[in-house]
Amino acid sequence: MSELFDAVDALVASRSPLPSAEERKRLRTAHGLTLDEVAAALKVRRATVSGWESVKRTTEPRGPEREAYARLLRQ
Numbered sequence: 341m342s343e344l345f346d347a348v349d350a351l352v353a354s355r356s357p358l359p360s361a362e363e364r365k366r367l368r369t370a371h372g373l374t375l376d377e378v379a380a381a382l383k384v385r386r387a388t389v390s391g392w393e394s395v396k397r398t399t400e401p402r403g404p405e406r407e408a409y410a411r412l413l414r415q
Contacts, residue, residue: 350407358392358400358401358406358409358410358413359413361392361393361394361395361398362393362395364392364393364413365393367413368393368412368413371412371415373412375389375390375393378409378412381408381412382401382405382408382409382412383405384401384405388401389409392409
């Protein structure tokens, strides 16, 4: 039964809304992190992270990158 709950928890976490693009950028910079540092940690391109934080062309991270990015923002 625990395995089912873990699977449901992971699914919900992967669909949890992220903060707005402006707030994502504010949180990253408040942590003293650069786009390059976040991109390297998540193994994505700098432009990808920039897109996640762009008000004009916000894109959404997916899969494990989304979970890791959300975790980074919560820290």
